[in-house]
Amino acid sequence: MYIQGVLTVAMINIISATGLAVFTGFTGLFSLGHAAFMAVGAYTSAILTYFLGVPYVLALVAGVLASSVVAALVGYPTLRTRLRGDYFAIATIGMGEATRVILENLKITQGARGLPGISQYTTLPVAAVAAAIVLALARNMLASVYGRNAVAVREDAVAAEMSGIHLLRTRMISLVFSAGCAGLAGGLYAHYLAFIQPVMFTMVQSTQITAAVVCGGTGSLTGPALAAFVFTVAPELLRAAHMWRLVIYGLMLVLIMVFRPQGLMGYRDLSWSTFSTLAARIRRRTPHGKR
Amino acid sequence: MANAETRFSRVSRPAPEREGCEGGGTPVIAECIGLTKLFGGVRAVSHLSFKVDEGEILGLIGPNGAGKTTVFNLLTGFYRPTSGSMLFRGRDLAGLAPPAIVGLGIARTFQNIRLFSNLTVLDNVRSVLYRHAPYGFAQALIRSPRVRRDERRVREKALEYLEEVGLAGRAYDRASHLPYGLQRKLELARALALEPVLLLLDEPAAGMNPEESMSLVGLIDHLRRKHNLTIILIEHHMDVVMSLSHRIVVMNFGEKLMEGSPEEVQTDVRVIEAYLGEEYASAYRR
Numbered sequence: 392m393y394i395q396g397v398l399t400v401a402m403i404n405i406i407s408a409t410g411l412a413v414f415t416g417f418t419g420l421f422s423l424g425h426a427a428f429m430a431v432g433a434y435t436s437a438i439l440t441y442f443l444g445v446p447y448v449l450a451l452v453a454g455v456l457a458s459s460v461v462a463a464l465v466g467y468p469t470l471r472t473r474l475r476g477d478y479f480a481i482a483t484i485g486m487g488e489a490t491r492v493i494l495e496n497l498k499i500t501q502g503a504r505g506l507p508g509i510s511q512y513t514t515l516p517v518a519a520v521a522a523a524i525v526l527a528l529a530r531n532m533l534a535s536v537y538g539r540n541a542v543a544v545r546e547d548a549v550a551a552e553m554s555g556i557h558l559l560r561t562r563m564i565s566l567v568f569s570a571g572c573a574g575l576a577g578g579l580y581a582h583y584l585a586f587i588q589p590v591m592f593t594m595v596q597s598t599q600i601t602a603a604v605v606c607g608g609t610g611s612l613t614g615p616a617l618a619a620f621v622f623t624v625a626p627e628l629l630r631a632a633h634m635w636r637l638v639i640y641g642l643m644l645v646l647i648m649v650f651r652p653q654g655l656m657g658y659r660d661l662s663w664s665t666f667s668t669l670a671a672r673i674r675r676r677t678p679h680g681k682r
Numbered sequence: 683m684a685n686a687e688t689r690f691s692r693v694s695r696p697a698p699e700r701e702g703c704e705g706g707g708t709p710v711i712a713e714c715i716g717l718t719k720l721f722g723g724v725r726a727v728s729h730l731s732f733k734v735d736e737g738e739i740l741g742l743i744g745p746n747g748a749g750k751t752t753v754f755n756l757l758t759g760f761y762r763p764t765s766g767s768m769l770f771r772g773r774d775l776a777g778l779a780p781p782a783i784v785g786l787g788i789a790r791t792f793q794n795i796r797l798f799s800n801l802t803v804l805d806n807v808r809s810v811l812y813r814h815a816p817y818g819f820a821q822a823l824i825r826s827p828r829v830r831r832d833e834r835r836v837r838e839k840a841l842e843y844l845e846e847v848g849l850a851g852r853a854y855d856r857a858s859h860l861p862y863g864l865q866r867k868l869e870l871a872r873a874l875a876l877e878p879v880l881l882l883l884d885e886p887a888a889g890m891n892p893e894e895s896m897s898l899v900g901l902i903d904h905l906r907r908k909h910n911l912t913i914i915l916i917e918h919h920m921d922v923v924m925s926l927s928h929r930i931v932v933m934n935f936g937e938k939l940m941e942g943s944p945e946e947v948q949t950d951v952r953v954i955e956a957y958l959g960e961e962y963a964s965a966y967r968r
């Protein structure tokens with residue numbers, strides 16, 4: 392039962408990390424507000440099932456749409472700069488705070504006390520299937536023209552734009568996809584915990600998702616998914632270390648930044664061909680590229 | 683086969699407007715009129731006017747800081763001109779965003795190579811073949827048969843462009859691992875993949891030794907014929923410019939110093955003065 396719970400949360404975290412991997416690892420933009428997108432998804436879907444009796448799956452979809460819309464509203468004015476996406480990262484800090492304040496003051500969200508008694512629809516199989524679907528969709532997107540545009544923008548926004556790739560459109564697509572994943576994760580989370588509160592969706596939560604993506608590796612999907620899994624399960628294994636979790640996160644981040652700035656799985660993904668490539672790589676000994 | 687395709691897609695574009703024609707001679711494909719760009723107090727480009735004829739290679743030369751790259755940055759929509767106008771096939775480029783200008787048929791390479799350096803050579807070219815992958819986002823998410831088909835096509839196309847510049851053998855190398863000269867060729871392939879009408883090359887031979895740059899001359903001329911390109915070529919290697927250009931515009935301090943055939947430019951005192959200074963020029967006069 393307990394193990395199932397931990398694994399369910401791990402699946403949910405894989406979903407949000409996958410979404411952020413698309414935005415940060417593949418599009419090269421930072422978000423400090425992904426927890427807010429989770430909050431929007433969580434509250435939207437919880438309110439729908441709790442007050443309106445909307446079917447679970449529909450409520451999850453509504454949560455996905457709601458966070459995508461919020462993301463689009465925040466992204467549209469802030470992602471149009473040619474060179475950097477910094478404006479967006481800063482805007483997400485404000486958005487995170489604004490979301491919290493709104494949730495704490497709305498009547499329907501029952502303020503800071505939170506929403507108790509949400510139906511516990513999210514089981515491990517549900518979360519696992521959702522994670523698998525999200526990973527597959529993300530992989531498909533990245534293997535398409537939309538993913539290539541995103542990566543081109545990450546690599547060199549000027550060269551991409553001068554090659555006819557629309558910066559704003561490309562970044563918006565990544566953002567909306569990414570926020571949609573966070574919204575789904577939020578909806579699943581609400582219906583797993585059966586209780587949500589604004590304080591669950593703060594910068595600390597956002598930072599944890601970012602940590603998984605950065606440690607897992609820029610330009611990789613499986614890396615962040617793996618990292619999200621480890622980051623969820625490891626603290627439970629080391630219960631004694633629980634209070635040190637944030638310290639350990641920080642330490643891991645610093646160590647990875649210093650020794651492996653591209654992340655554990657930078658620009659690589661686990662697949663069947665990985666192992667053959669690995670063998671070839673060892674034979675050829677490729678030098679480290681500059682990032 | 684590949685070639686016929688490329689040409690076909692070019693023909694299917696709106697035909698160039700003919701108002702730029704000069705008395706039935708070669709049609710003018712692009713034109714700058716009184717083009718001026720100020721950066722604060724710096725006059726990077728100043729009242730510059732020139733025309734480019736269809737199918738020609740126009741050399742654009744001048745000492746460092748003359749404003750050559752800035753002209754490219756204006757033509758591609760990276761900067762907005764302070765004043766003056768730019769016409770491409772009779773269309774005013776003013777206010778168009780870079781992707782719109784690419785859509786009209788102008789592509790460029792960069793003086794300081796700008797590749798997608800963490801990607802493979804193949805992916806550098808694939809990244810700009812979006813025109814061959816016009817499927818929607820929902821289709822992409824489920825990777826429909828249509829997506830698979832388009833993606834196979836994109837890959838073939840990319841390999842064809844690499845083949846043209848002689849990089850097919852390095853398709854799976856990381857772009858940043860290529861030697862300098864090959865990185866420039868990869869930029870050329872990427873620009874070519876945009877199927878431009880007008881190609882802007884900013885110092886394509888920079889950093890190449892004489893042999894490499896002479897082989898580049900052959901390649902550029904070959905590509906121009908094969909793809910019906912019009913080219914503006916910025917280059918400091920005089921042998922490259924002189925052997926490729928049909929006409930040359932010389933810039934100095936943002937202004938047009940002179941314009942003429944390679945022979946005229948090479949023997950012009952003002953050009954020698956601009957490049958080597960007053961003393962050399964007066965020595966030359968004697």
Ligand SMILES: Nc1ncnc2c1ncn2[C@@H]1O[C@H](COP(=O)(O)OP(=O)(O)OP(=O)(O)O)[C@@H](O)[C@H]1O
Pocket residue numbers: 721724725726744745746747748749750751752753793
């Ligand atoms: N973004 C910018 N901001 C300020 N000044 C600029 C900018 N871009 C170019 N300049 C200035 O404009 C002038 C022309 O620069 P440009 O790069 O066009 O010269 P260039 O002819 O390409 O020279 P080079 O042969 O060295 O490449 C220079 O004085 C340069 O310092």
Ligand SMILES: [Mg+2]
Pocket residue numbers: 750751752793
């Ligand atoms: Mg220059």
